[in-house]
Amino acid sequence: MRTRVKFCGITSEADAMEAVAAGADSLGFVISKSPRQIHPKSVRDIVMKLPPMVTSIGVFVNENAAYVEQVSELCKFNAIQLQGAENLDEFSFKIPVIKAYKINAPHDLKQLNIDTRICACLFDSKSHDAPGGTGITFDWNIIKGTIFPKPLILAGGLTPANVSEAIRVLRPYAVDVSSGIEKAKGIKDVNLMHAFVQQVRMADRSD
Numbered sequence: 001m002r003t004r005v006k007f008c009g010i011t012s013e014a015d016a017m018e019a020v021a022a023g024a025d026s027l028g029f030v031i032s033k034s035p036r037q038i039h040p041k042s043v044r045d046i047v048m049k050l051p052p053m054v055t056s057i058g059v060f061v062n063e064n065a066a067y068v069e070q071v072s073e074l075c076k077f078n079a080i081q082l083q084g085a086e087n088l089d090e091f092s093f094k095i096p097v098i099k100a101y102k103i104n105a106p107h108d109l110k111q112l113n114i115d116t117r118i119c120a121c122l123f124d125s126k127s128h129d130a131p132g133g134t135g136i137t138f139d140w141n142i143i144k145g146t147i148f149p150k151p152l153i154l155a156g157g158l159t160p161a162n163v164s165e166a167i168r169v170l171r172p173y174a175v176d177v178s179s180g181i182e183k184a185k186g187i188k189d190v191n192l193m194h195a196f197v198q199q200v201r202m203a204d205r206s207d
């Protein structure tokens, strides 16, 4: 299987184009407060320049549903990623929703109630310091072997050094990385982006 790659926390057109050249399938734009926050109008300008087949995803943390939908329309997002403790009943699901679930211990998995209206479940590490973009991994064995009702997106501390192992362990639908391909907060590193995709493709070939 070909594992999809999402590069999150894109803050400039230059990084977006380098991400596409490196082979990213999807770009994530953090609209909520973050060191990688980007203004919706800047996102729209970048999204208009993306080639076809590259998807754009708006990342939100505990924002009002009407605001999320308004920004998503402006930015022409293909999907939204909800990274906080949102109440999904407030959302219309006119746009596909990826929901982030935070894991750092087996009981986090037991407590999970995956909403069937979402298009994919994203697993990230749990941190009290930030809702995402932490660079912290969780123990992949906690979710290994579990069948989820929706495609699995793996996130949390992925880097070119560990992503192939993560794919071998979990065989996720997609991998999502933010800080692991940066040279400074909010600025991507071209070599790390290429190395990341290369490692994903190597792991795919080891099926």
Ligand SMILES: O=C(O)c1ccccc1N[C@@H]1O[C@H](COP(=O)(O)O)[C@@H](O)[C@H]1O
Pocket: 008, 009, 028, 030, 033, 034, 035, 036, 059, 060, 061, 083, 100, 122, 124, 131, 132, 133, 134, 135, 136, 155, 156, 157, 158, 176, 177, 178, 179, 180
């Ligand atoms: O990247 C961010 O700054 C961010 C901020 C707020 C919510 C989500 C964010 N990104 C998501 O965080 C995880 C993994 O990040 P990392 O690779 O561990 O740095 C991933 O889901 C990103 O989409």
